[in-house]
Each structure stands twice: as structure tokens, then as C-alpha cells.
Amino acid sequence: MAGEPTNPKSDHEVTRGRDGNSLPEREPSTSDDIAAFVAKAKAMSPFTPSSKGRLVFALDATMSRQPTWDMACALQADMFREAASLGSLDIRLIYYRGLDECRASNWISDSATLAKLMGKIDCRGGNTQIGKVLSEARREAVASGVRAVVFVGDAMEENVDDLCVKAGELGLLKVPVFMFQEGRDAAVEQAFREIARLTGGAWSRFDPGAAAQLRELLRAAAAYAAGGREALLRLSRNDVGAANLLGQMK
Template identity: 85%
Template sequence: MTGEPSKPKSDRGVMRDGERNSMPEREPSASEDIAAFVAKAKAMSPFAPGSRGRLVFALDATMSRQPTWDMACALQADMFREAASLGSLDIRLVYYRGFNECRASSWISDSAVLAKLMSKIDCRGGNTQIGKVLSEVRREAVASGVRAMVFVGDAMEENVDDLCAKAGELGLLKVPVFMFQEGGDATVERAFREIARLTGGAWSRFDPGAAAQLRKLLRAAAAYAAGGREALLRLSRSDAGAASLLGQMK
């Protein structure tokens, strides 16, 4: 779905697997809260030797996304294969759909498990909930560390300033966000580009139904999550898509 941003929505917590009720609403970060998680971020080593890469794979699962959701199901194994050549990777699936539904899986290290989970999820009509996704990634980054986030979507119907504030927090935590936009909506592009910029990540567009384009983008993000900037640099020597992403990252 496309169009101008609507009024800000309540940013309620993301539901984990097995939970029946959503978490209490989170208030915006106070200055002392920001200072606390920035201090923790500085103490973290996101690419410590021997550590497993952690990538949040976030998808818009509203009704318009069904074709791309099915395509992502078929392509997600490529992320694991790319990461396997560099080290290891755990993926946490986060998606939103319907009326105020936003869910997160546990950390998954097996592509077959992720594919099975995704195959059980159908897309449903509803508005975007990107703010909830960014809040969930922030929570997880503070709790246990996240190396990168991938978002795949075609719409943005939220308050851009609110999203940018959340993106800025992820930037302070050194969690780059790769915003992959399907289609050419200019309002969506501006928002996605800014979220990527504030987090030190990158934005890229792919054509509707373009599996080859999306595959390359997901492989590049997995390379970064598993091996950091150096891994993305190596991939960029043979992959124009990876080179484009690398060129945008701080």
C-alpha cells in the first residue's frame, strides 16, 4: 500500500512465538535511557571472533505483499548459504499484517526451519507497522546483540519523524538497516532512504517479482551479518548489488 503518512500509531510490543497477548506499550526513550543503551553498545563487539551473526529479517505481510512473501520464502535459504561460507548466522523473523498484528520468531539457525515457518504465514490486509519492527530490533540489540536488520516492503503509512527517531537509536547501537523497497513510490523511497542513512545501513529498490534482484540483496545483507564490512567488501568485487550497498554504508 502507498500514500501519504497517516497519524502516528500506538507502538505496542511485538508478540513472540507462543505469546497470547502483546507486551505493554513502550514510551519513547528518555535521555538517560538513551545514554544507558549507548554505553552498552560501545561495550559490545558486534563482530567478535567466533560469535554467530544475528540478522533480523523483517517483512511487510500485508495483503499486497503475498507474491513477494512467497518469493522470499524461496530465497531465504540463499542467506544461510552465503553466511555458511563466511561463518554462521542466526535469523529472527519479524513480520506485521492485519489489524495491529506484529510478531517475532525465536532465533533460527536452520534454513529449513525458517522456510517451514514462513510457509505457514499468509498475508492479510492492514497498515504498515515499521515502527514496531524498529522498536523490536532495538530491544533485541540491547538484550543480546544484533548485527543487522533487513526490511522488505513497498509501503510506509506512519509518521516519518517517529520512524527516524527509532532509526537513530539503532544507529547509536551500530545496527545497520538494509531497506529493500519493492516498487517506485517516491514517498516510501524517501522514508526508507532516511531510515537506512540514520542507521548506517543502505537502501535499494527491486522490481516487483524480480527474484534475482532480491536474491542478491539478501545475500549481501547475510554476508554483512555473518562477516561484517570485510565480508561485504569481498562480495562486492563480484556483485554489483553488494557494491552499491557498501557504497552507501558509513
């Protein structure tokens, strides 16, 4: 299948679709690397109305997430429907689970393909790998442009300062990250809020099993990815979730 991910090769890689190569974690940056990165970030536009929207859709697929994974499978078509009213949207699915398994699909342009791919994935026990998600989103943003990143999860077991460095890089690229937290863990909330703040994105909580809450959040993120801030503003007039996200964004 064109979008189906394959197994990773090491602790420091995200495996992409079959037409891509494994992604190693970045080496320590030199001053020249940092200068070049900042120059590239300043030159990039966060939204071009004539271009197709691209959204990285990242999910925690560890064992505790199975009920919400199934719910997200059912709701992801709403993202495409919302985007269709504004233009078009490509989605790249990233998920992690198990022992250092982190996978990324190719770009997907229709809900049926995404649903088929997600339907083949089961959740497995393991630690969080949010850092890999942020690194992959940064790589894709530099390589081909990304309008927004959505992350759905309930835990954070990594060094928060390391995650904030990666989030700051996405912020320089003007790629907002929407951090959607399942549950009410205070430490997770603090980390997710900071990642969202550093990227110019937004954080929101939804209750376990609350399909209506998650649907609103996913639709709002898709609206931003497909139509920019103006699209999110229009949706926020009748959508509580969109209004909440818009109120946090820079």
C-alpha cells in the same frame, strides 16, 4: 513449533515466540534512561569475528505483498548458504499484517525451519507497522546482539519522524538496517533511505517479481551479518547488489 509466533495482545506490542513475552512499546525516556542507553551503545562492538551472526529478517506481510512473500520463501535459503561460507547465521523473522498484528519468531539457525514457518503465513490487508519492527530490533540488539536488520516492503504509512528516532537508536547500537523497497513509490523511497542512513545501513530498490534482484540483496545482507564489512567487501567484487549496499554504508 519452537519458532512459531503467537497472536499479539494490544496495539502496542510485538508478540515473540512461545518462549518469550509480549513486547510493549517503550515509555518516554528520562535523561537517566538516555544516558544509560548511550553508554551501552558505545560499549557494544558491531562485529566480533568469533561470535555467531544474528540477522533480523523483517517482512511486510500485508495483502499487496503476497507475490513477494512467496518469492522470499523461495530465496531465504540463499541467505543461509551465503552465511555458511563465512561462518554461521541465526535469523529472527518478524512480520506484520492485518489489524495491528505483528509477530516475531524465536532465533532460527537453519533454512528448512525458516521456510516451514514462512510457508504457514499468508498475507492479509492492513497498515504498515515498521515502528514495531525497529523497536523489536532495538530490544533484541540490547538483549543479545544483532549484526544487521533486513526489511522488505513496499509501503510506509507511519510518521516518518517517529521512525527516524527509532532508527537513530539502532544507529547508536551500530546495527545497520538494510531497507529493500519493492516498487518505485517516491515517498516510500525517501523514508526508507533515511532509515538506512541513520542506522549506517543501505537502501535498495527491486522490481516487483524480480527474484534475481532480491536474491542478490538478501545474500549481501547475510554476508554482512555473518562476516562483517570485510565479507561484504569480498562479495561486492562479483556482486552488483553487494557493491551497491557497500557504497552507501558508513
